[in-house]
Amino acid sequence: MTNPHPDNFCGGAYYDWLEILLLTECNGSCRWCIEAGGYHPTSRAPWDEIVRVALSTGKPNVILLGGEPTIYPRISDVIARLSDAGRHVYTTTNGSRLSPEFVSANLSGLEGINISIHHDDLARNRQITGIVLDRDVLRASIAHMHSHGTSVRLNCNLIDGQIDTHDGIRRFVGFAKDIGADSVRFAELKFDSWRFVDAHEVTGDRYGLNDEPFTCRCNTFTEIDGMPVNFRQMCGLQTEERPAVTDPKMQSKDVLYYDGRLYPGWQCAGNLSDIARDNIVADVAAGRARASDVSHLFDVVWTVA
Amino acid sequence: MGNKFLEQLAELIAGQLAEEKAAELSKKLKKPADVLDALAAGDIDKDTAKKLIAKMQEKERAEYEAKHGRSCDCGGGCVN
Numbered sequence: 001m002t003n004p005h006p007d008n009f010c011g012g013a014y015y016d017w018l019e020i021l022l023l024t025e026c027n028g029s030c031r032w033c034i035e036a037g038g039y040h041p042t043s044r045a046p047w048d049e050i051v052r053v054a055l056s057t058g059k060p061n062v063i064l065l066g067g068e069p070t071i072y073p074r075i076s077d078v079i080a081r082l083s084d085a086g087r088h089v090y091t092t093t094n095g096s097r098l099s100p101e102f103v104s105a106n107l108s109g110l111e112g113i114n115i116s117i118h119h120d121d122l123a124r125n126r127q128i129t130g131i132v133l134d135r136d137v138l139r140a141s142i143a144h145m146h147s148h149g150t151s152v153r154l155n156c157n158l159i160d161g162q163i164d165t166h167d168g169i170r171r172f173v174g175f176a177k178d179i180g181a182d183s184v185r186f187a188e189l190k191f192d193s194w195r196f197v198d199a200h201e202v203t204g205d206r207y208g209l210n211d212e213p214f215t216c217r218c219n220t221f222t223e224i225d226g227m228p229v230n231f232r233q234m235c236g237l238q239t240e241e242r243p244a245v246t247d248p249k250m251q252s253k254d255v256l257y258y259d260g261r262l263y264p265g266w267q268c269a270g271n272l273s274d275i276a277r278d279n280i281v282a283d284v285a286a287g288r289a290r291a292s293d294v295s296h297l298f299d300v301v302w303t304v305a
Numbered sequence: 306m307g308n309k310f311l312e313q314l315a316e317l318i319a320g321q322l323a324e325e326k327a328a329e330l331s332k333k334l335k336k337p338a339d340v341l342d343a344l345a346a347g348d349i350d351k352d353t354a355k356k357l358i359a360k361m362q363e364k365e366r367a368e369y370e371a372k373h374g375r376s377c378d379c380g381g382g383c384v385n
Contacts, residue, residue, distance in 0.1 A: 009379040019384060034380075063384065092383045116383055155383055187383075237377035252378055265378025277362070278355055284341050285351040291341035298337030298358060300369040 001247045005217040008235075010250035013219070018059035019266075020050065020256045022078070023067040028094045029130035030118075032157070032192045035067065039267035039276045039297055042288040045260025047074035051081045053260050064091040071097065076106040083109030092116060092155065094131045098141040103148065112151040114185070119162050120175035128162060135179060142180040153183045153230075158197035166203050173227045184224075187232035188239065196241050199231050209233060214245045269299040317356050318349060337361050 004011035024040045026033075045053075054062055062082055069075060069091045082089045091107075092114040107113065115138070119125040122133045142152050154176045156163055163172055169186060176184045189196050200209035207229075210216035214235035222229050236242040237250075254262040267276045280297060283289035314331035330348060334340055337358045344354040 009384075010377070019380060065380070065384065114383065190377075235377070250377070255380075266380055271378040272362070274359070277358060281341070281344065281351055281354045281358065284344050285354070291338065291345045295338030295341050298341075298362065300362075300365045 001249050002215060002245050003249050004214050008214070008218045012251055015251070015253060016059055017061040017063060018054055018057050018254070018256060020054060020062060020064050021066065021258055022050070022064050022069050022072045023258055025071060026066055026068040026094070027071060027096055027131070028068060030128065032189050032195060034190055034268070037268065037296060039272065039280070041257055041259035041261070041279060042283050043259045045258065047078050048081070049260045050256065050258065051078055053256055053262065054082060055085055055087070057254065057262070061088045061090065064089065068094055068096065070102070070106070079107060079109040090114070094129055095133050095138060096131045099137055100140050100144040103141055103144045107145070107150065108148045110145070110148070110150045112153065113145060114153045114155045116155040118157050118159060120172045124162065128159065139179045146180070151182045152180070153185055154181045155185045155187065157187050157189055158199055158202070159189065160195045160197050164197045164202065169203065170225060173224045173229065177227055183228040183230065185230040185232055188234045190234050190238045193240050196239055198241060199233055207231060212243060214248065269297050270301045272297055313360060314357060317360065318353055
């Protein structure tokens with residue numbers, strides 16, 4: 001049996017966090033999106049039911065995910081209700097809807113926000129994500145979020161042909177500083193060997209990264225050019241580029257889906273729970289889902305097309 | 306899949322279909338996608354489909370995990 005590093009997500013860290021899949025709709029087109037092919041319930045709970053279930057878990061930290069959370073029609077209500085109940089609320093966005101006005105109207109109760117930008121050249125980011133961003137608007141929006149007490153992290157995936165060198169990482173850090181972000185996360189791609197970039201190989205031994213993130217740590221905090229930086233490495237359970245993990249002992253964490261139900265972990269091929277399986281069968285039987293659209297969820301392993 | 310597994314599938318379907326038809330259908334059902342197709346076509350009912358898929362998943366997972374280990378259920382880099 002192999003135990004994960006205790007600071008890893010599956011090793012016990014972040015167990016006071018609740019992840020919520022608010023919606024699956026997204027205005028972006030990231031090709032590595034792990035959620036696009038995941039399990040999508042055919043029913044939706046009202047926003048206040050999602051909040052009720054979230055509060056019932058007792059988790060103090062809540063992160064709203066999608067899809068693109070900022071296009072969820074009642075995002076401001078969800079944030080306000082959770083925040084008023086004393087929860088620390090976070091979200092991850094592609095940044096497309098950010099503006100000072102949008103922030104004030106919808107996101108003012110956030111403790112923190114992650115903005116996914118995968119290249120410091122925003123034209124390149126548009127090619128990668130399909131999202132149009134403007135540096136000045138981002139800078140103004142971030143300043144506005146700071147005025148509301150919201151911390152801002154940029155999430156940048158390391159992608160072959162994009163940010164895939166140490167110089168590229170430092171350049172991106174410079175960009176993050178320029179627009180006023182508080183920190184940066186560089187993440188390796190999950191289940192995507194084709195575009196995978198090995199963060200340890202690219203950065204060497206400067207930042208304490210390793211080749212066996214399952215046992216040695218997948219989540220490393222450091223600093224680059226004065227900016228707090230986090231590296232998220234993928235282990236052998238998440239990419240074929242790392243050694244396989246023998247008999248892993250992982251702790252599963254509930255994820256709240258937009259149907260108002262808690263599922264054991266993210267529901268996708270390779271990790272489909274009995275609840276999701278039975279829902280899918282019921283959906284096909286009732287004609288709410290087509291067999292050809294959902295059968296991939298029963299594959300034993302997840303693959304990115 | 307071995308004969309024993311096909312027999313188990315046929316047994317699961319037998320309550321719903323005539324024995325001969327169940328045996329014939331079980332040979333066609335090699336993976337969960339086939340079961341969903343049979344369900345959509347009305348050849349089997351919902352409960353039978355759940356049982357069949359559960360059986361197939363159990364078998365496939367055991368075979369996969371014996372070779373590659375478990376899959377991962379945590380989020381990617383966009384999460385906390």
